[in-house]
Amino acid sequence: MSRGPRTSPPGSGVALAFGLSALSSIGLTVVYAFGGQPQLEGLLLGVALGGLAVGLVRWAQDLMPGGGYVEQRDTEMGGTLQSDAAVRLFERGEEEVQRRSFLGKALGAALGALGLAALFPIRSLGSAPGTSLVVTPWADGIRAVTIDGEPVRPEELAIGGVLTVFPDGHPDAADAQTLLIHLSPGTYRPVTSDREGWAPEDFVAFSKVCTHAGCPVGLYQPADHRLFCPCHQSIFDVLEAAAPIAGPATRPLPQLPLRIDTEGYIAAGGDYSEPIGPGYWSRPRA
Numbered sequence: 001m002s003r004g005p006r007t008s009p010p011g012s013g014v015a016l017a018f019g020l021s022a023l024s025s026i027g028l029t030v031v032y033a034f035g036g037q038p039q040l041e042g043l044l045l046g047v048a049l050g051g052l053a054v055g056l057v058r059w060a061q062d063l064m065p066g067g068g069y070v071e072q073r074d075t076e077m078g079g080t081l082q083s084d085a086a087v088r089l090f091e092r093g094e095e096e097v098q099r100r101s102f103l104g105k106a107l108g109a110a111l112g113a114l115g116l117a118a119l120f121p122i123r124s125l126g127s128a129p130g131t132s133l134v135v136t137p138w139a140d141g142i143r144a145v146t147i148d149g150e151p152v153r154p155e156e157l158a159i160g161g162v163l164t165v166f167p168d169g170h171p172d173a174a175d176a177q178t179l180l181i182h183l184s185p186g187t188y189r190p191v192t193s194d195r196e197g198w199a200p201e202d203f204v205a206f207s208k209v210c211t212h213a214g215c216p217v218g219l220y221q222p223a224d225h226r227l228f229c230p231c232h233q234s235i236f237d238v239l240e241a242a243a244p245i246a247g248p249a250t251r252p253l254p255q256l257p258l259r260i261d262t263e264g265y266i267a268a269g270g271d272y273s274e275p276i277g278p279g280y281w282s283r284p285r286a
């Protein structure tokens with residue numbers, strides 16, 4: 001099939017496609033750097049890859065030699081006609097080399113820009129949880145409330161009783177769900193001196209998130225002060241700062257310091273003693 005007369009210099013379509021691809025990749029980098037916009041990023045990535053593909057296909061179609069060639073055997077050597085033809089051929093070859101060099105640079109620019117744009121998504125592959133694994137909504141003075149948002153007074157929980165509480169204003173905070181336990185008078189044993197004031201009126205509190213795999217620790221046996229996790233049967237000793245005494249958990253349940261506020265409600269004296277939940281982020285807080 002005949003392609004008709006060429007109206008633009010050979011290779012101009014290839015350069016245009018590579019240029020468009022490079023510009024799209026640069027645009028993608030800028031959009032990503034300023035916070036990203038999924039639809040726009042998808043569009044730019046599509047144009048960048050499409051431009052590369054079109055450029056390579058046009059290069060193969062327009063600039064690479066194709067088909068079979070038959071070279072006539074020379075019958076005469078030398079002569080003006082042959083010399084002129086050789087000069088024209090040489091000049092055409094020089095042009096071709098320059099064009100390919102230019103297109104090679106355009107291809108390099110398109111690939112380089114796409115590589116640069118790819119660096120930003122790679123940065124997103126790592127986790128960046130910030131302080132979310134070590135900080136919860138609990139803080140000094142935050143009242144303990146029930147799932148219904150009701151603050152709790154000491155007299156509302158009998159000795160041996162246990163209640164799931166949340167920080168006031170955060171009744172849906174899964175990382176802050178806490179077991180509030182009313183111990184028998186005089187049974188609390190602080191494991192370190194800084195925990196001496198953490199059990200006002202014999203109330204103690206521990207994270208409800210199991211340190212094995214994060215299940216909610218749900219069962220309290222007041223006779224021997226033990227907490228049970230139903231998932232894999234870890235058992236925690238409340239009188240030993242909720243240290244694990246059986247099962248796969250290896251870390252104590254983090255303790256929440258408590259105090260009674262000026263209006264007589266149970267409140268936190270700060271955040272947990274250490275990060276909650278499974279041990280793979282169990283580095284102590286600075």
Ligand code: FES
Nearest residue numbers: 210212213229232
């Ligand atoms: S999640 Fe609690 S023992 Fe496994």
